[in-house]
Amino acid sequence: MPGIKVMVMWNAVVLVVGGLLDVVCLVSGELQRFEHATRGGGALKFLVVGDWGRKGDYNQSHVAFQMGRIGGELDIDLVISTGDNFYDNGLKDENDPKFLDSFTNIYTAKSLQKQWFSVLGNHDYRGDVAAQLSPLLRKIDTRWLCRRSFLVDAEIAEFFFVDTTPFVKGYFEDPGEHKYDWRGVSPVKSYTAGLLKDLESALKESSATWKIVVGHHAIRSVSHHGDTQELVHQLLPILRANKVDLYMNGHDHCLQQISDNISPIQFLTSGAGSKAWRGDVNTTNDGKLRFFYDGQGFMSVQLTQTHDLEIVFYDVAGSVLHRWTMSKQPLQSAM
Numbered sequence: 001m002p003g004i005k006v007m008v009m010w011n012a013v014v015l016v017v018g019g020l021l022d023v024v025c026l027v028s029g030e031l032q033r034f035e036h037a038t039r040g041g042g043a044l045k046f047l048v049v050g051d052w053g054r055k056g057d058y059n060q061s062h063v064a065f066q067m068g069r070i071g072g073e074l075d076i077d078l079v080i081s082t083g084d085n086f087y088d089n090g091l092k093d094e095n096d097p098k099f100l101d102s103f104t105n106i107y108t109a110k111s112l113q114k115q116w117f118s119v120l121g122n123h124d125y126r127g128d129v130a131a132q133l134s135p136l137l138r139k140i141d142t143r144w145l146c147r148r149s150f151l152v153d154a155e156i157a158e159f160f161f162v163d164t165t166p167f168v169k170g171y172f173e174d175p176g177e178h179k180y181d182w183r184g185v186s187p188v189k190s191y192t193a194g195l196l197k198d199l200e201s202a203l204k205e206s207s208a209t210w211k212i213v214v215g216h217h218a219i220r221s222v223s224h225h226g227d228t229q230e231l232v233h234q235l236l237p238i239l240r241a242n243k244v245d246l247y248m249n250g251h252d253h254c255l256q257q258i259s260d261n262i263s264p265i266q267f268l269t270s271g272a273g274s275k276a277w278r279g280d281v282n283t284t285n286d287g288k289l290r291f292f293y294d295g296q297g298f299m300s301v302q303l304t305q306t307h308d309l310e311i312v313f314y315d316v317a318g319s320v321l322h323r324w325t326m327s328k329q330p331l332q333s334a335m
């Protein structure tokens, strides 16, 4: 409804986060946009972790400790969570102690006291979704920022966070014993169609050096769930057509890098923040597998304005498992 859009645009909100970093919230199309001020110098460094919230169990605390150590060494700007933030069934309400037990009291290192940007996973949809999105959580811990889909402009990079759970037909057609909180996403076909349209226009408008899309479900994966066919058919063509550099996800409890076979997109899974699935491998895949690890860990990403990128995967002891670098040619300006 145009009326609502205008009203929202006039209600652009400015949020100051913990004195550490400024996050300015504006609106681009229908997607909320946050501007994340970096510290200059033309570089951006961040950690990516997914599938983590288990009150420290299944080595979550050990992964968190190593994230703190590596985060300090790199002097990171922010942290990205790829979803399934709270097991097994999301948060039951805004006062659920799981928020403190699985987030605030786990990621305690000084280096991790930065802005966290989170998407929802399928397990989060099994709880009260509105609770995870609630501004009240930011009063408990100012690092927390979770939305269904949103944009973050971090100067040299632009992040496009996509709510992937509603795309997966199986959750609607065969939910088993699980109950999902679909309030706010019905009717789902128009919800996903609208989201793809907004994403496409935001990608087209972006002039960032690096375009990074984040969702919970993998587009390409050689692990338990394999490729998410709905995303291969509906989301991937938009990413390929709009020169996206990285697609980052969780859901499969592993670490992996797969290169697209017909575009420069790198598919990066960081879903190993706690419980991992040792030996759960499905080798059929259309992309080029560069790295796979079926244990716990996390990932760091460093980007520069001068078009250099470095991705590193770490295990639960903080040891480097895989390092990958690339430089891309800057776009030539029109004559």
Ligand SMILES: [Zn+2]
Pocket: 084, 121, 122, 123, 216, 250, 251, 252
């Ligand atoms: Zn999941």
